[in-house]
Amino acid sequence: MTFEGSLALEHDVCEVQTIFGEGMGRKTEPDLEPLSKIIDELNDRFGYDLNDRDQMLFDQIETTWLADREVVDQARSNTLENFRLVFDRRFLSTVVGRMDDNDAIFKKILDDEELRQVLMDLYARRVYVRAREGAAR
Numbered sequence: 001m002t003f004e005g006s007l008a009l010e011h012d013v014c015e016v017q018t019i020f021g022e023g024m025g026r027k028t029e030p031d032l033e034p035l036s037k038i039i040d041e042l043n044d045r046f047g048y049d050l051n052d053r054d055q056m057l058f059d060q061i062e063t064t065w066l067a068d069r070e071v072v073d074q075a076r077s078n079t080l081e082n083f084r085l086v087f088d089r090r091f092l093s094t095v096v097g098r099m100d101d102n103d104a105i106f107k108k109i110l111d112d113e114e115l116r117q118v119l120m121d122l123y124a125r126r127v128y129v130r131a132r133e134g135a136a137r
Helices: 035-046 052-067 069-077 080-097 103-111 113-133
Strands: none
Touching: 035 052, 035 113, 052 069, 052 080, 052 113, 069 080, 069 113, 080 103, 080 113, 103 113
16 A cells, blocks of 8 residues: 545646646637538539539438447547547548449549549548547537
8 A cells, every 4th residue: 555545636726737638628619611512622623513313412411420439439539639649541442432422522531542533632621620529429
């Protein structure tokens, strides 16, 4: 035995500080852009003609990630950088798994590495922020 005595706290009110960078209670995530604006930017940047159907498909995929308990738990427990280690793999498996929904857009995502990276960056941040805000509850 190395100690014997009371473990009661001496103060009624204390501030808890963490040694870790981003904590659960810290709001450092940027505001999210509306998806329609992002679709317009993708069209301008890549010369595509993504439409409302494509936007709806992206909305559905984002909702799928936010309903995935593992994805949400990873977002809530990690920094965005560490979350990306899980999310980037999940992104590609989701795209491949949903190819039948809209073959043309998924072919573009798989064939165009720059588009794929832009979408992974976008959705990793969106899912991370929304999961940490409790949007998936």
